[in-house]
Each structure stands twice: as structure tokens, then as C-alpha cells.
Amino acid sequence: MHPHCFLALLTLLTLLNAVPATRKVSAPWKEIKDLKDPYVIGIAEWGVSEYNKNVTGTNKLVFQSVTWGVSAFISGTFYELVIAAKNQSLTIPPEEYKLGVWDRFLTRLFMRLIKDDGKFV
Numbered sequence: 001m002h003p004h005c006f007l008a009l010l011t012l013l014t015l016l017n018a019v020p021a022t023r024k025v026s027a028p029w030k031e032i033k034d035l036k037d038p039y040v041i042g043i044a045e046w047g048v049s050e051y052n053k054n055v056t057g058t059n060k061l062v063f064q065s066v067t068w069g070v071s072a073f074i075s076g077t078f079y080e081l082v083i084a085a086k087n088q089s090l091t092i093p094p095e096e097y098k099l100g101v102w103d104r105f106l107t108r109l110f111m112r113l114i115k116d117d118g119k120f121v
């Protein structure tokens with residue numbers, strides 16, 4: 001195979017692997033249908049701002065959009081969102097991160113923010 005074809009194929013495979021639709025959702029998780037829901041966006045923005053509080057210098061993330069997400073009701077609502085965000089200290093385009101937030105009555109808890117590994121929750 002021509003090396004360029006191989007590279008193109010590799011890129012395509014990488015992109016396909018990144019397609020979140022391949023994640024299987026199982027109970028108690030429910031896939032979030034409306035990724036533009038202002039409430040969901042608010043959760044994501046809140047999570048990123050919490051994360052940024054712990055980050056020094058220019059390594060902060062700038063939230064762009066929610067690309068996938070699930071929620072589960074566990075004494076409050078637990079959100080696991082895949083978000084596109086830009087690392088301010090890098091010149092590369094936005095990357096995907098996984099954000100976990102526990103949203104309870106009057107309190108929100110930041111669980112984690114990690115580079116997306118493509119795995120479900």
C-alpha cells in the first residue's frame with residue numbers, strides 16, 4: 001500500500017474510534033438527547049471553571065461544546081459529559097475531555113475531568 005493511503009486509512013480509523021456513538025449505554029445511565037440543553041451546557045461550563053481553579057498559568061481549558069453525555073439519578077443527578085475544549089497553552093484545535101459532575105439539590109460536586117479515552121464512563 002502507498003504510504004499516503006496508509007496514513008489516510010489510519011487517520012480515518014482514529015476518527016471512527018473517536019465517534020462517541022460507539023459507546024454502549026447501560027442502566028442506570030441514560031444518554032442525553034439534547035446536547036444543547038442550556039442546563040447541560042451550564043453543568044459543563046461549571047465543571048470546566050471548577051477544573052480551571054486548580055490549574056496554574058495558561059494551562060486552562062476553554063469550553064466549546066458538549067459532544068456526548070449520559071446522566072444517572074443517584075441521589076441527585078450524575079452527569080458524565082464528553083466535551084470539546086481548547087487548551088489555552090496549546091495551538092492545536094479543541095480536544096475532547098470527559099467531565100464528571102454530581103448535581104444535587106443546592107450543591108454541585110466536581111468529580112473529575114480527564115482526557116477522553118473513548119471508554120464509556
Ligand SMILES: *[C@@H]1O[C@H](CO)[C@@H](O)[C@H](O)[C@H]1NC(C)=O
Nearest residue numbers: 050051052053054110112113
Ligand atoms: C483541586 O485540588 C484539590 C487538592 O488537590 C482537590 O481536592 C480538588 O478535587 C481539585 N479540584 C478540581 C476541580 O480538580
Ligand SMILES: *[C@@H]1O[C@H](CO)[C@@H](O)[C@H](O)[C@H]1NC(C)=O
Nearest residue numbers: 059060061087088089090115
Ligand atoms: C494543557 O497543555 C499543557 C501543556 O502541554 C499541559 O501541561 C496541560 O496538562 C494541558 N491541560 C489539559 C487539561 O490537558
